[in-house]
Amino acid sequence: SPKRFLQYLTVEYAKSKIVETGNLLDLTAEVGLSSPGRLHDLFVNLEAMSPGEFKAGGSGLRIGYGIHPTPFGDCLIATTPRGICNLHFLDTTNRERIEQTFRSEWVNADIRHDQQATQSICHRIFEPSTANNKPLVLYVKGTNFQIQVWRALLQVPFGGITTYQDLATAMGRPTAARAVGNAIGSNPVGYLIPCHRVIRASGEFGGFRWGLERKAVLLGWEASRHQTQNGEQELT
Secondary structure (H helix, E strand, O other), rough: OOHHHHHOOHHHHHHHHHHHHHHHHHHHHOOOOOOEEEEEEEEEEEEEOHHHHHHHHOOOEEEEEEEEEOOOOOOOEEOOOOEEEEEEEOOOOOHHHHHHHHHHHHHOOEEEHHHHHHHHHHHHHHHHHHOOOEEEEEOOOOOHHHHHHHHHHHHOOOOOOEEEHHHHHOOOOOOOHHHHHHHHOOOOEEOOOOOEEEEEOOOOOOOOOOHHHHHHHHHHHHHHHHHHHOOOOOOO
């Protein structure tokens, strides 16, 4: 219900989930942060581009992209033969800028519009009924530290919330919360690398590359769906 959805957007709820998720991250840190992430019934694996490939700017790489509607607004999805390389949410104020940024990040790649290829990916991500057990593979470029942060984000569970500090601590870098925040802000694959699940310790949402309103909707939607799936009682 709308009332229930709004309850998931409160600072009090966010703080309660921080504690719960923090315990899970402690367990994850004990076994390492390299295992696949899980989103609904989807498993997500992250493959990092090699330094040589990074430097080449996508030379020799074929990238197909498309723009699709989702429950959270239109998004640009880009994919390569090795995995998904970008997922950016779009709106009227950022569409042109994001498309330009996407192309500049892969300046030497062979970029082509391929709506059909990315449509099937969009269905798997945003329509859970189409999910299967085959992992979604991400193929991303970034610094070693950025890759570490993005892999750590994959361990924040669906319906969970963590803080910049807790994520840094789980990575074994407790003094690097600010650097972690910067890496989160550079996330190239929205939603699948769930940077929206990281907020401030105060319970405030903090920043989000694709807008705070969208971050709030993502968190509320996940919390509501998680509550329904697990039969939890409605908040009072």
